[in-house]
Amino acid sequence: MTQAPYDKVKNQLLDAALLHVPFDGWSEATFMAAIAESGIETGLARSICPRGAVDLAIEFHHRGDAAMVARLKSAKLGELRFRDKIATAVQYRIEVIEDKEAVRRGTALFALPQHATDGAKLIWGTCDLIWDTLGDTSDDINWYTKRATLSGVYGSTILYWxxxxxxxxxxxWDFLNRRIDNVMQFEKIKAQVNDNPILKQVFAGPNWVLSKVKAPSRMPRVDLPGSWNGPN
Structure with missing residues (x-):
């Protein structure tokens, strides 16, 4: 697929920046060095990346997401248990990373209060892509719980890695499998609660409320907000 001029320029800036990130982090110094070495006009670079290196760090994450999706779509995972498909997807996402130090520097960047929301959105977006690529069709509260749970698994696994x-x-990979096993144990307990007639009655009210929560519209795609279906 031919890249749009916007994407081409951003990728040129990112490629140049990655040479400097291990030394200067995702900083203004790195951004200015990327402009100088890529030959991109400063005004154009600023218009495409108004937050400078922060935008390039986000693009670096998105590049990894795209590589993960491509690998998942070409992999033959049909005979794996679903928990193993999830583990494989997280492993693929880590394995496509070409520069560990860039991730380390990015983790430090997105831990800053002013960029924490961006970091949370990136992790959520990765986990959303994993579920979508593996064929998730949930459209209720489970849409959120699946992605929230996987975000915890993915985020902690990245830090361990x-x-x-x-x-x-x-x-x-051993750590990742232990985390997923913990999640599966929680899901088993939740199923047992739902199968218990007494506990089912206790949670009838909260379950009714949660049943009204719907996944966000996929056309057009939006980020986190969902929708509320009130009683008819």
Missing amino acids: LGDDSVGNQAT
Whole structure:
């Protein structure tokens, strides 16, 4: 697919910036170096990336998401259990990262209060892509709980991976599987509660309220807000 001029310029800036991120982080110094080395006119670079290196850090994350989706779509996961498909997707997302230090610097950037919302949106977006690519069709409260739960798993696994020096990142994959097993245990308990006639009555009110929460519209796609269906 041919890149639009906007995307081409942003990718040129990002490629140039990645050479400097290990030394200067996702900073103004990195952004200015990217402009100088890419030959992009400063005004154009500023118009495409008004927040400078922050926008490039976001683009770096999106580039990884795209690589993960491409790998997932080409993989043959049909015979795997669904929990193993999720684990594989998270592993793929980490394996497509070409620059660990860029992620480390990005983690520090998005931990800052002024950029924390961007960081949360990026993690949520990655997990949304994983569920969508694996064929999730939920349109109720489960749409949110699946992505929220996976966001916790993905975020903690990334932090573990940043400090992992095991061969082939095996310690990270073991950590990932333990986290997913914890989630599956919670889902099992939740199913047991729903199957218990007494507890089912206790939670009848909250469950009714939650049943009115719907997933966000997919056409056009929006970010986090959902919708509320009141009683007819």
